[in-house]
Amino acid sequence: MQQNLKWLTDEQIVQFITNGYLVLQNELPNELHQKVMSQIHTVLMEEGNPGNNILPRVPDIQAFFETPVVRGALTGILGPNYYMHPHRHCHYNQPANQNPGGGLWHKDGYWSAMRSHRPWWAMIFYYTQDITEELGPTAVMPGSQYNEHFPGDDKPFLLPTGPAGTMVLVHFDLWHKASLNTSNQDRYMLKFQFARLEAPTSPTWDNENNSFQVSAGQADETLLPIWLDVWDWLRGGSDVIEKRIDSPTVDQREADRLKQLVVGDVENLALNAVYTLGRSGAAGLSELLSIMRSESTEASVRAAYGCIAAGEAAVEGLIELLDHTDGERRALACFALGMVGSPKEQVVPALIVALSDEHAQVERQAAEALGFIHATSSEAVSSTAHTLVKSLEQEKQEQANDFWPHQGYIANKIGYSAALTLLRTGKNGEADEVIGALTAALDSKDRYVRAYAFEALTYLRTEKAVEVLLRYYRTARWCPDTSNASMF
Numbered sequence: 001m002q003q004n005l006k007w008l009t010d011e012q013i014v015q016f017i018t019n020g021y022l023v024l025q026n027e028l029p030n031e032l033h034q035k036v037m038s039q040i041h042t043v044l045m046e047e048g049n050p051g052n053n054i055l056p057r058v059p060d061i062q063a064f065f066e067t068p069v070v071r072g073a074l075t076g077i078l079g080p081n082y083y084m085h086p087h088r089h090c091h092y093n094q095p096a097n098q099n100p101g102g103g104l105w106h107k108d109g110y111w112s113a114m115r116s117h118r119p120w121w122a123m124i125f126y127y128t129q130d131i132t133e134e135l136g137p138t139a140v141m142p143g144s145q146y147n148e149h150f151p152g153d154d155k156p157f158l159l160p161t162g163p164a165g166t167m168v169l170v171h172f173d174l175w176h177k178a179s180l181n182t183s184n185q186d187r188y189m190l191k192f193q194f195a196r197l198e199a200p201t202s203p204t205w206d207n208e209n210n211s212f213q214v215s216a217g218q219a220d221e222t223l224l225p226i227w228l229d230v231w232d233w234l235r236g237g238s239d240v241i242e243k244r245i246d247s248p249t250v251d252q253r254e255a256d257r258l259k260q261l262v263v264g265d266v267e268n269l270a271l272n273a274v275y276t277l278g279r280s281g282a283a284g285l286s287e288l289l290s291i292m293r294s295e296s297t298e299a300s301v302r303a304a305y306g307c308i309a310a311g312e313a314a315v316e317g318l319i320e321l322l323d324h325t326d327g328e329r330r331a332l333a334c335f336a337l338g339m340v341g342s343p344k345e346q347v348v349p350a351l352i353v354a355l356s357d358e359h360a361q362v363e364r365q366a367a368e369a370l371g372f373i374h375a376t377s378s379e380a381v382s383s384t385a386h387t388l389v390k391s392l393e394q395e396k397q398e399q400a401n402d403f404w405p406h407q408g409y410i411a412n413k414i415g416y417s418a419a420l421t422l423l424r425t426g427k428n429g430e431a432d433e434v435i436g437a438l439t440a441a442l443d444s445k446d447r448y449v450r451a452y453a454f455e456a457l458t459y460l461r462t463e464k465a466v467e468v469l470l471r472y473y474r475t476a477r478w479c480p481d482t483s484n485a486s487m488f
Contacts, residue, residue: 006068008076008205014214016077016119017230018223020145020174021158026069026126026165033164036060037128037188040090046485052447054090054190056478061190064126064165073169076205077122077234078196083423085111085193086451093136093178093187103178105141105150109409110172111195111448113365113417114335117146117226117305118233119196120372121172126190131166133159136181138168138189145171146226148301149267197424199341199374203235210235222268225275229309249281259287262306263299270299274306278314285310289317297328304332308339315340319350327359334362338369348376352383363387364414371421381429384421385437391415392440411446419444419452426456435460439468 008022016022039058043050050057064070065084074082112120131137141157159179160168170176172193181187212231214221250258261273277284288310291303307314314336321333334354337347354366367387370380391414410416419441426434434456441453454472457465 004068005072005075007072010205010207010209010213013076013205013207013231013234014212014227016169016171017212017227017234018214019142020171021140021142021160022073022169023160023162024069024073024167024169025162026064026067026167028063028067028165030164032060032063033128036064040128040188041186043483044090044092047483049090049092051089052087053478054088056480057483059480064167064190065124065192070124070167072205074122074124074194077119077169078194079198079200079204081197083195083197083455085195086448087111088190088192091138091178091189091191093181093189095181095184095186105153105175105177107173107175108193109407111193111410111416111420113331113361113368113413114301114304115148115173116339118230118339119171121193121195123170123172123191123193125160125168125170126192127162127166128164128188128190129185130163131161131187132183133161133179134181134183135185135187136179136183137161137187139177139179140168140170141175143220143223144175145173146223146271147175147267148298150175195420199372200234201236201374207235220268222272225272225279225309226305229275250277250284252283255280255283255287258284259291262287262291262302263295270302271305274302275309278306278309282313285314285317288314289321292321292329292332293324300329300332304336307336311340312342315343315346319346322350322354327357327362330354330357330359331361331365334365334369338365338372341373344373344377348373348380352380355383355387360414364417367414367421368417371417371424373425376425376428378429381422381425382433384418384425385429385433388415388418388422388437389440391418392444395445410448412444412449415441415444415449416446416452419449419456423452423456423459426460431460431462432464435462435465435468438465442468442472 012022036058039060043057055061108123125138127137137159139157139159141151141155144151144155160166212228214227255277258273258277261269264270274288277288288303288306292300292307307318318333318337322330324330334351337351341347348370351366351370354362357363357366367384370376370384391412395412395415407413422434422438426438438453438457441449444450454469457469
């Protein structure tokens, strides 16, 4: 592992898994925080919120994310090769400019085709000033990251506070909201997002315990099966999960009872049931696959998580689901196959075939799923590059990939997933073919396709990739000193 980082502890990893957040302190000089806050204030007052351009507009912010504390924390959750996502924002919370009670509880719009219980994504909320409850810090709802539905206003929440440099590292899917600023000061918070580029093969924190240990009464243990799955995955991915002792095998009567919970209305009980079924032998897995084939979309999504927990035992049944008549079920099978990831000789060819599916949702999910698989094949990379180029050709013909309409911030969804997968896997392919596809992607209408392509070329670092980057950089370079208020 990298040296000179402040590693997370087992206790902190357990807290992140159970509660979905960690409050950390970045011990940088207060003068730097004051300088950055002053620069942000000037930009907001003179130009408005720069959104994704907050970092090049105020480049001193980069120092916040290069410290041993931040790098160690992100490495612990996302592995050593995490990626700072191009979407970032400065949240400006004024005393007299908000709705009563603050903002609305929400999860951020997700970038992947499907949300993942396992941490492939994370966010940091960073405060450049001493943050008190009166200033209106972002409220977080502990343990809510696994809930697709809002748990309810009666659930406990936290207002993280601390001196300048306080940051909250959160699971990407944690429910959160802006709280009411009752002070007479403006509050500034920087939200940055990060993506994991590789599935874990070993712990990337100061790991001392093999077993997951949570104090009695520390949290609602209904979701214990999810916590165990995430812990084992972070400690070494599918290899550790496959070696874990399974739950006791269930008989058919118990499997039927758990199935009724999966299709029921109580989400936490349903999640407990799918993970229990996933580690309960053939009868449990059979029920999960049956749910994916014939129950509601909501129940099918839940069952997909259970199949992921089942690991390699689920692969044959998931591949059979790729022939289902419903595109949504085929897409879910792709998602689960990518998350399981092995045996590669079965999973990868099945996903490559799915790239040619007539349903755009399946094509997109297959493209992204190939990026979840550690050290995937050169054939998979070649097929992904072809999918990216094809999506760019469709983009020119203005054939919008507009499924998942709530993801309107992604203009080319198939190209987005393919470019992200090449960022994760492009080094395993034939360099000229990959570079050709990524070069074409630099002209995409989708800002995130362009960003992924740029970063993927950076990772390749061949002479040809560097030439492309330099050519692109000359026209894309942002000058942080040029603004509406500057003269030249």
